Amino acid sequence: MSHKHLAGPRHAVLHNLPLLAAGLIVLLVTVMIAGVSVGAIGIPPDVVWSVIASHFFPGSVEVTWSTGRDSIVWEVRLPRVMLAAIVGASLAIVGAALQSVTRNQLADPHLLGISSGAALGAIVVLLHTGLFLGLATVPLFAFIGALATTIIVVGVANLANATNASRLVLTGVAISFVITSLGSLGIFLGDPRAAHTVIFWMLGGLGLAQWAQLPYPLLALAACGTYLLLNARNFNAMTLGDESATTLGIPAGRFRMIVFVVCALLTGAAVAFSGIISFVGLMIPHLVRLVVGGDYRRVLPLSALVGAIFLVVADTVARIIIPPQDIPIGIITGLAGGVFFVMLMRRRSNAG
């Protein structure tokens, strides 16, 4: 266990899941409040609070601000911060689950082709068909793309008898390459001047967050997250190997495929609204395991919370680092992820 060197009260805290979760929830709420308070346009904190209060309790506060500022806090920043939390939690919990069932430390939501499928859906809409269903078009087709790719991967894995851990990863990677190439073809055949539209989508961004769209990723997180959390013990067994898991009564191959589909649904729902945000699913489970150990009953819920906190902070950084511009969030998470992995390797080399 990674925290063997700790003893006494600190050790007890790290095993006290409710306490840790409560602490992280408090931290999450704090960073969300910070996220809503800062941005390209400077708005004093008391105005921010008054705007939020006036929406929750209409008529309680005297309106001294312009509708522009009201919209910034309530319609732009708040949905954005909520989406960051939902997507961060989704990607992190998917990363943790996939790393367990594939027994691969480098597994993340984007590895198995799901995100390439979503990107292909978005490319077709952005560069070729146009937004013929209005604002819902891109999320819908991104989700359909993710779903279709998942079906292809599951189908190929079953046909090729590749449902064991490493072969599933290979199948996912192979399909991902094919779909990515199709996506690149779509970009090439489209208007080159509009290619940067797709690049911005693929680098990830939470700028399109609206209240009306939030129920979808939230519902996906609630449903899929619940399934994953309820099966936390099974994830522990899966890390021991397929044979050990089977002797413990878990149908390893089938469980793996089910988890893969559940993760694909959750990833698809997240990516459909935020584009492809890298490193969250890869890095957060590692970080959590470093601190609390490998028990998935702790790793899964804590990854979700840490993922949410991380993405809210990353989004806030993206919005304030070169105001008034909004850096695509994938750049921030990629940089953070790279630095994190270098530090992780250094630590491993010191310990091992």
Next chain:
Amino acid sequence: MRPASALLAPALLAATTASVLAFPVTVESCNRQVTFEAPPTRAVSNDVNLTEMMLALGLADSMAGYTGVSEWVKLDERLRESTGALPELSPDYPTKEVLLGADADFYFAGWNYGMRVGGEVTPDTLAAFGIKVYELTESCIHIMEKPKASMEDMYNDLLNLGRIFGVEERAEALIADYRQELADFIASLPTAQTAPKVFVYDSGEAKPFTAGRYAIPTALIEAAGGINIMDDVESSWLEVGWEPVIARNPDVVVIVNYGQVTAEEKITFMRENAAFKDIPAVVNDRFVVLDYVEATPGPRNIEAIKRLAAAFLPS
């Protein structure tokens, strides 16, 4: 002085009443109909050429600021004077927060001129905040079918802006001036010359970025008496290979000047590359430089056409 001002007041009153009576006004913006109950008072325009269109119509007092200029285009001296106290709200495309922070009620932009398809700032996303959008006609090609680019696109935009801000007479006068200026200039040129073949070189060394059928340089070149060698390509701006360029033998090369690579560097690149040595434009050293703001729809197009026409004359 008194008799003149006595006439002036009623005339002004009549003009103001006329423009007030014109509201509500509905204009066509790409594939949408947009209705204005009153002229916008806090307009934001994106990019140099669109901002110049607003300023040419004298709308600086109705503007809250402009965006998308200093990030990648150098601000021209003349524009700097006209903008005066107007702030640049964002060096690149604005975010929703920037527009809302300026309490904007109108956004004049285009597809890939301040808005991206499926992006954060589009007519649909801004409609929720009561910010009306008018789209640059040339850019409509990115979201719908559109006929070939022409100067009428620019005149159409000026007219629509005139209607939106209640200065339709001013817009019509401006357009009439432009038309007259162009007609006079074309008439002054020697007649009956074969139209020179022109290649628009925007950027790119391995593969050139050029203007196709739906981009405004095609219209400028035709108005100046030339033919764009790529005007059969059904696209706006696009990347091609060098082979079709060499095969089509352009007589004149138009360089679009902006960004880090200077026009001189682009000209030198074409002169020194052995593959281009037989192109008539290189052999006769016929290069014209257009600034970015002249090669995109806006008031500068008129001067651009004159410069092109002068360069197209046989030397």
